[in-house]
Amino acid sequence: MNRGELFHNCADCPSRRTTEWRALNADELALVSQAKRTRAHEPGEALYHQGDPGVGIYCIQSGLVGLRRTDENGNSSLLRLCAAGTTIGYQSYLSKEPHKNTAEVLTPTTACFIERSLVSNLLSTNPRLGERFLQHLLDDMSAIEDDYARSLTLSVKSRFLHTLMVFYEKLGYRDENGQPIVELPIKRMELADLIGAQPASISRLIRKVQAEGMLKFNDRRVSLRDLLNRVGSSMVAR
């Protein structure tokens, strides 16, 4: 193994049963396991860049990766976040076109890289894998349609509360007093990019929302208190 490389056996992968790879049988899994390359990545790195040819796909083992798109004028936004157990870069594999966005590492991440040719082999022998990829694509599509619709109809405030809820669903827990808590994995700047707002606006928003008493911020640690119940009423408003 080269410098910086890790090894991980796919058979032991915690996300094996929740990703498209569950379509593989034991032999195929073993094949992937020895052919993939696992690496650790630090925040600021990119797994691939917008415009790069799709030389393979990545399976995120741990950490958080953001998909960022930059337009011709340099405006960029985080289209979505991908956590452990997510396969990314497969769209470029399927379309045979360059990557449409940049996969930027947001928190320390380990990811497995699987070469294009190996994916092709697997797909040609195992049609169920193809169905899984299709399903994944359909899910992504549906999710981004939701995001798009929200961006057209809801205010920055509502979208901010919504993303807090999403984080809570994925990472939330109850503290010793039964209070719902979530530890935000990204910085303000990235939150802003995700929502299409300015970092300064996020700061103000936090102060205001806190004043309304529905939640409490402590750096990245958020206590959601009764936000959980109130969501309905606060989200109606634009």
Next chain:
Amino acid sequence: MNRGELFHNCADCPSRRTTEWRALNADELALVSQAKRTRAHEPGEALYHQGDPGVGIYCIQSGLVGLRRTDENGNSSLLRLCAAGTTIGYQSYLSKEPHKNTAEVLTPTTACFIERSLVSNLLSTNPRLGERFLQHLLDDMSAIEDDYARSLTLSVKSRFLHTLMVFYEKLGYRDENGQPIVELPIKRMELADLIGAQPASISRLIRKVQAEGMLKFNDRRVSLRDLLNRVGSSMVAR
């Protein structure tokens, strides 16, 4: 044929070569041709509704159809427009889930309906058709990612100008003086829904943009004059 039904031979369909159906051979095409049902639809109708099970797919022969999504609070927006030669409803076919949005007829439209079971038959015998559907999905995905990114980074004004440009690319022509003209196929209200703005804002925007001299509105007829050249500079600004 029932009341209101039309007949159209797929072999003569102008969009035969540009849609996924080009994957079909003559026999398959003949099969579709006699099994499909072609109908005329008036504005205000819906080809299918959000939440309906996907009983089949539609191929738009002429006219304009909008895909609208409504959230749990009743906020709705037009996610995108589909013109002649577009197959819609296939996502629900592929995912086996109910339709995620409503296909609402915006201008007089004729569309062919193809039953779910027929699509299944074709897909099982012709794998290339499946590839075409996959490609279509990838294209839709890429397009909506672009739209989403634009909604996060650009102002209502910029997005308005952008959609005008898109209409011009699809429907535009030069008048007798060589001026670029486009006849908008939808009303202000729908334009607003498409952009995530209020009709009143669109009106004001039109007045302002007109004052800046880059284009001229005459009801739905728009003369784009030198907008075409200036696009670069006007789109940079948020």
Next chain:
DNA sequence: CGTCTGGTTGATCTAGATCAACAGGAGTGG
């Protein structure tokens, strides 16, 4: 005719952008 629908306009309000200042770590290097 009256009624309806689609569009424009006015008056007003506000969410959020913008820009600049500042404050607290977290290195980093002497």
Next chain:
DNA sequence: CCACTCCTGTTGATCTAGATCAACCAGACG
């Protein structure tokens, strides 16, 4: 250990794009 810089986040002051709501107007149409 201190001085320096870098980076993230907060805040203040100000400005403006766009929403909101209501009035109004022009065609279409029964």
